[in-house]
Amino acid sequence: MARIIAGAATSHVPAIGAAIDNKKTDQPYWQRVFSGFEKTKQLIAELRPDVIIGIYNDHATAFSVEVVPTFALGCAPEFPPADEGWGPRPVPVVKGHPELAAHIAQSVILDEFDLTIVNRMEVDHGLTVPLNLLFGSPQQWPCPVIPLAVNVVLYPPPTGHRCFMLGRALRKAIESWPQDLRVLVLGTGGMSHQISGPRAGLINSEFDKAFLDNLSRDPKKLTQIPHLQYMREAGAEAIELVMWLIMRGALDDQVDEVYRFYTVPASNTAVGHIILENRRGK
Amino acid sequence: MPRKEQEYDDIPGTFVFDAERSRQGYGINMFCMSLMKDENRKAFRANEAQYLKRFPLTPEQAQAILDRDYNRMLELGGNIYYTAKLGATDGHSFQHLAALMTGMTQESYAAMMLAGGRSVEGNRSKKGGAKRG
Numbered sequence: 264m265a266r267i268i269a270g271a272a273t274s275h276v277p278a279i280g281a282a283i284d285n286k287k288t289d290q291p292y293w294q295r296v297f298s299g300f301e302k303t304k305q306l307i308a309e310l311r312p313d314v315i316i317g318i319y320n321d322h323a324t325a326f327s328v329e330v331v332p333t334f335a336l337g338c339a340p341e342f343p344p345a346d347e348g349w350g351p352r353p354v355p356v357v358k359g360h361p362e363l364a365a366h367i368a369q370s371v372i373l374d375e376f377d378l379t380i381v382n383r384m385e386v387d388h389g390l391t392v393p394l395n396l397l398f399g400s401p402q403q404w405p406c407p408v409i410p411l412a413v414n415v416v417l418y419p420p421p422t423g424h425r426c427f428m429l430g431r432a433l434r435k436a437i438e439s440w441p442q443d444l445r446v447l448v449l450g451t452g453g454m455s456h457q458i459s460g461p462r463a464g465l466i467n468s469e470f471d472k473a474f475l476d477n478l479s480r481d482p483k484k485l486t487q488i489p490h491l492q493y494m495r496e497a498g499a500e501a502i503e504l505v506m507w508l509i510m511r512g513a514l515d516d517q518v519d520e521v522y523r524f525y526t527v528p529a530s531n532t533a534v535g536h537i538i539l540e541n542r543r544g545k
Numbered sequence: 546m547p548r549k550e551q552e553y554d555d556i557p558g559t560f561v562f563d564a565e566r567s568r569q570g571y572g573i574n575m576f577c578m579s580l581m582k583d584e585n586r587k588a589f590r591a592n593e594a595q596y597l598k599r600f601p602l603t604p605e606q607a608q609a610i611l612d613r614d615y616n617r618m619l620e621l622g623g624n625i626y627y628t629a630k631l632g633a634t635d636g637h638s639f640q641h642l643a644a645l646m647t648g649m650t651q652e653s654y655a656a657m658m659l660a661g662g663r664s665v666e667g668n669r670s671k672k673g674g675a676k677r678g
Contacts, residue, residue, distance in 0.1 A: 277639070323626040328567055328574045348581060348633045416626060418553075418563040455662075459625035460616060462558030463643045464654060466662025495556050495669050528658045531643055 265363070265437045265444035269310050269540045270510040270518075271303075272450035272478070273393050275319060278530035280352055280392040283400060296534055299524035300396045306522055306538055307397045312447035314360050315408045316367075316433065316513070318506045319389035319451045320415045322347070325381075331417050332379035334429065336371075337386075337410035338364040345385035354391045354400070360407040363440055367409070370436035376429050386410055393451045396536070415452065415503045424486040426505045430512020437513075450510030452503030454525075455496075456532035465498040466533050471525060474504060475537055479520040482511045500532075515541045555671050558647075560619040570622015572601040573610065577627035580634045589634065615646050 282293045324345045326332065342357040368380050390410055398405060411433075414420055421429075430448070437446050454474065457465040477485050485508060493502045522538040553561045560566070567574075576597065579585045589596040597607045609617035610631070618628050632642040644654035657663060 323574075323578060323624070323630070327578045328571055328624075328627075331567075346581070348630060416562065416624060417567050418561050457559070457663075458639070458643055459562075459646065460558045460560050460619055461647050462556070462663065462668055463647050464657055464663040465665060465668060466658075467665045468661070470665075491553055494553055494559065494561065496665060499556070499559050499561060527661055530640060531658060531662075533662070 265440040273536040275451040324387035335379040335412040374432040426508040427512035450507035454535035457498030566622040573623040574627040
């Protein structure tokens with residue numbers, strides 16, 4: 264059967280993508296950020312995932328205010344990089360896993376999570392920047408990626424608890440897939456940041472570090488954080504962190520934290536990154 | 546009908562893009578979305594006020610766009626991921642817009658970020674500056 268071997272989470276700052284695309288990664292400012300992901304590439308390669316569930320949010324790219332799905336599962340064979348105003352990022356097309364995605368949709372919806380099924384979608388930096396951070400800049404992404412787009416732009420996003428429970432349902436779906444697959448769940452977004460209004464630039468490293476600690480050891484505590492607290496303590500856009508809880512919900516209660524990195528800033532945002540392994544998955 | 550007060554309205558310097566603002570700002574955000582197409586950017590640049598007539602905007606919303614008053618756009622229902630497309634059309638980086646919204650120069654805003662960002666201390670609540678969420 265398919266099984267979840269590990270979870271990873273990382274911020275998905277667009278400027279990180281721009282630094283890669285414009286070949287600025289050697290500049291001291293960007294070295295500080297990218298050096299934190301050197302070990303990541305090795306660890307992910309050792310994990311040998313066959314499929315990634317990529318949890319991210321769309322930033323007024325594939326979806327506009329015309330349609331705002333709370334949870335949208337990408338069931339297409341492929342997802343081209345979107346033109347976000349500067350031409351599509353020069354990264355490989357994201358290949359999906361339509362058979363597994365269809366199975367997940369069927370299982371998760373009957374588990375009472377009403378996913379939107381998306382059969383045509385372009386993906387923006389929210390998904391492609393984390394793939395760069397995990398894999399660098401290969402000609403093709405090394406494995407299929409099933410995108411799960413979460414609304415965190417129009418308030419209210421789903422609650423942290425709801426996200427965690429969706430992770431549980433994802434796990435059940437994956438473990439009922441007959442083929443042997445090593446699945447990595449990837450949460451993206453955050454950490455503390457506010458990019459709008461007079462309070463823009465807010466960073467709260469204390470909040471972020473406590474979030475990382477609890478993500479490893481006591482994630483249920485995080486499911487109780489109300490939206491107001493994310494916004495007040497860590498910035499209006501820090502609410503993206505609920506997406507990390509989908510990843511965490513898909514893992515075992517007890518996990519091994521195998522890597523962590525944190526730096527401030529990348530552009531306007533605190534960059535956080537963590538890799539958690541399921542013990543029984545080894 | 547006046548906007549119903551929400552508990553997050555107590556967060557200083559923050560316009561939460563909620564369902565009510567989304568309804569109110571639909572025209573602003575659809576205008577910004579239209580700027581993803583080059584032909585629309587050209588038409589907008591040729592005659593801004595005329596181009597804005599294609600969208601359901603109140604006079605206040607249209608004026609905020611013409612004035613490039615980014616905070617006012619947020620207050621009237623614009624969302625930052627959309628209004629950033631207007632900024633990009635004007636050739637501005639995101640950090641330029643962020644600095645503009647905070648009333649800082651881009652240089653001092655960038656320096657603040659490098660020094661660890663804006664502290665949450667004193668920035669949590671309008672009612673009680675030090676209150677924890």
